Amino acid sequence: MAGFKGGMGGMNGMNMQAMMKQAQKIQEEMKKAQEELEDSLFDGTAGGGLVTVTLDGKKRVDAIKIEPDAVDLDDLEMLEDLLIAAFNDAYKQVEEYEEEILPEGMAGLGL
Numbered sequence: 001m002a003g004f005k006g007g008m009g010g011m012n013g014m015n016m017q018a019m020m021k022q023a024q025k026i027q028e029e030m031k032k033a034q035e036e037l038e039d040s041l042f043d044g045t046a047g048g049g050l051v052t053v054t055l056d057g058k059k060r061v062d063a064i065k066i067e068p069d070a071v072d073l074d075d076l077e078m079l080e081d082l083l084i085a086a087f088n089d090a091y092k093q094v095e096e097y098e099e100e101i102l103p104e105g106m107a108g109l110g111l
Contacts, residue, residue, distance in 0.1 A: 064083070
């Protein structure tokens with residue numbers, strides 16, 4: 001095994017220590033970003049504000065608001081479509097915010 005210096009492929013203690021510090025820093029950033037995300041609310045709207053769905057940072061429904069003008073008993077399918085559109089709008093906002101605040105490459109991991 002000529003030329004083998006042992007350890008982590010020649011990685012000295014200083015490099016390992018620097019990597020550990022970097023990993024700890026990323027972990028702290030992740031925790032802070034996750035807490036910020038979880039404390040946030042996102043409003044998705046549809047039909048010009050006839051329907052609003054509010055999601056929290058964990059993508060759970062926090063509230064739904066339906067204006068009376070959105071309710072037509074002869075066309076409940078329209079209301080269902082508005083609810084879906086508003087939910088998808090709020091969900092997209094959570095995803096975009098998550099991408100914005102989490103360290104690069106960490107969004108969508110569910111950490």
